[in-house]
Amino acid sequence: MWARLTIGIIVLVIKVRSGEVAEWRQQREKAVDALFHQQEAAWGVEVLQQAASQGNLDAQSDLTLAHLLGIGVTQDIAGAAASSSSLVSVGGARAHTTQALLLSHNLTGSSLTQQERQNQAVSHYLLAAINKDPLAQIMVGGHYWSGGDCEAALQYLRRAATTVADTVSDEAKSRTPPRYIWDEDDTTLMTYQIPSLDEFQFLEYSAMTGDHEAALRAAIILYKGVPDVGYDPVRAAEYLRQAAEANITTAMVMLAAMHLHNTVTPDRDDTLDLLQTALAFGDKTAHTYLGLLYLKGYGDVPKNLGKAKKHLQQGIKMGSVEAFYLLGKLYEDPDSSGSVEEAMMMWEVSAMFGHVPSAFKVAENYWQKMTKTAFTVVKDSTSALAENWCHKALPLYRMTALSGSWQYLQEAAYDDYRRGLYSSALLKYLLLSDMGYTSAHVNAGRLLDSGVTGVYSSVEAAQSEALKVWQRAADAGVAAGQLRLGDMYYYGQGVPLDVIAAAQHYSDAAKMGSAQGMFNMANMKEWGQGVSQNITNARMLYEAALEASPDAYVPVGLALFRMNLLLAVNSTLGLDIYATNWLPRKRSNLFSSLDALLPAWDVALMVVLTIVIVVMVTTGRYRR
Ligand SMILES: *[C@@H]1O[C@H](CO)[C@@H](O)[C@H](O)[C@H]1NC(C)=O
Ligand SMILES: *[C@@H]1O[C@H](CO)[C@@H](O)[C@H](O)[C@H]1NC(C)=O
Ligand SMILES: *[C@@H]1O[C@H](CO)[C@@H](O)[C@H](O)[C@H]1NC(C)=O
């Protein structure tokens, strides 16, 4: 009897404990996810700190990353390095991620070579990835992918993508994508069309006084969740209701869509009515949502696949990406006459337009094909096929994985930058760059170049990091990356000076349509640097730069003026300045007019030469 009682108590204790464990796991997931969202990060840190103070290793590990990146807490790189290096020996997935990040960016203060640091980083990422850290899974996937091992890359990226696909809602992509400081291909700070709090409050005021268009705009802002205003679908729905009553069809469709996506609880049972009214007013965007409504049935309206199909086909005619996705879902429905193959055809289209749930479905389809062929007898012919499927699936899994919450770290980095927390911004961008976000390469690069972060004590260390991220930007097809690499080779920053390599990068930038690239290339051709001199070609390139960007008017005008002048000097005085080597060279920046005028010797030389020529011509006249 005692034995039974004891067993009973033990079972009870285990039950209570496992209940606690499940509860904590959920709580932790929420807290860790909150870390990636600027407004919720402080709450996430608080939850984790409580658990950490009770000795929870996972929570302690999660906090090391928060300290390293400065999310929800003040950044403390040295502290993060110290605690993560002691935590990695006792477990905790995220501590490995933190260590790996520190190692790969030369922040551990150790004297290891770059190769040794990279190897250690990869093994830390591997341990973290196996312990289910999706950030590390993305890193390891990228590592195998760049090493050419598609299948290994797929294993890890698929795991990360599955985590994301389980949480991402069908409508998540309508949220505003995160902002970043610098545009991929612009050298100036981005100016955003995002409304300020004042502008939003003015819209609210106008809406209150009966401006229904203003109500619609206020609703869109609240629904998109712009940084200063916040995401508030309930208030958005209220404004949409106001605009819908004034017969604004966009508001009717948006409100109905929010009902159908379960974003808000409907205030009235009129979802079908809203869409039909909008359609009657001629708003064809209603088709897609009518399709969604009939696809599943909604409220009192029963499911009707025939009607759903008709509306979705109309939606596709209107170019709605979501209509492709939904028609795929319809074909997948066992009640429809469609097939999985037909569904896939639809999803391949919507995936191409960046629709994440479609991308995941298509990738999973390739994955299933691969796993099936893995068991067939004829290996050789199928392995090529499997490799092909792998290459198709990988970018789709990657796209899904990169749409996870962590993408909002870019928003936090932008905010850090605005508040002058440059090193917090840099560490976030470095993490995101390692994960493969193109805009993060550019932003990390510009922050490193600006030298304001204070993260690296030596110029060489900062330049070596900058070289890495700019190389990635260039590989991702960003002209700004090629341009910056060109400059680094031209001036010998972080690499040995090499004008031939510089010319190659400028030429690649020019081929991508970059005006600055054309201008720099024209300059190289004019002076015969890294390429053989060709004045005709230089002139053509200067003119092409002007055509590509009318803003380049002043610098191109100056450059052509100088070129003509130097040619005139050559033909009149017989002095070929191009053949001399004593002029210091500096690239001018097309988009900053001050900088364009700055190569001071250039201007000074032009003034002197103009005077010489004028004097020559006038004295020549006197003599005649
Ligand atoms: C909305 O349209 C209906 C039907 O055309 C019309 O009866 C009603 O007056 C309109 N309401 C407003 C506020 O314009
Ligand atoms: C790494 O950082 C150290 C200083 O902490 C520096 O001496 C070294 O040059 C850096 N390595 C690279 C590859 O930049
Ligand atoms: C200079 O460039 C032009 C135009 O690209 C080309 O037709 C010409 O052959 C080049 N001249 C020399 C000497 O390479």
Ligand SMILES: *[C@@H]1O[C@H](CO)[C@@H](O)[C@H](O)[C@H]1NC(C)=O
């Ligand atoms: C300068 O003049 C010489 C002699 O006329 C000529 O050979 C040379 O090509 C000229 N240089 C340029 C850049 O046009």
